[in-house]
Amino acid sequence: MTMTAERRRIRSLGEVFAMPILLGLLSAIGLVVALLGDDIWDAVGWVGLGIPLLVAAWYMLRPTGR
Secondary structure, eight states: OOOOHHHHSOOOHHHHHHHHHHHHHHHHHHHHHHHHOOTHHHHHHHHHHHHHHHHHHHHHHSOOOO
16 A cells, blocks of 8 residues: 555645634634624624535545545
8 A cells, every 4th residue: 555645745834734723713703703793794604604514524525535
């Protein structure tokens, strides 16, 4: 079982944690906006909280190719 060169490449700290930090910030902003705002801000909060869930579901449900 061999690994491709892309899988063996050492990634920087920014490459590893960029997307989790972005999704965490989006969740936190969505939560604060949904709790403090009304009307249109509730919709913005739903979007902010829904995008990380959609990303997680996509990664969980995609085929692994093995």
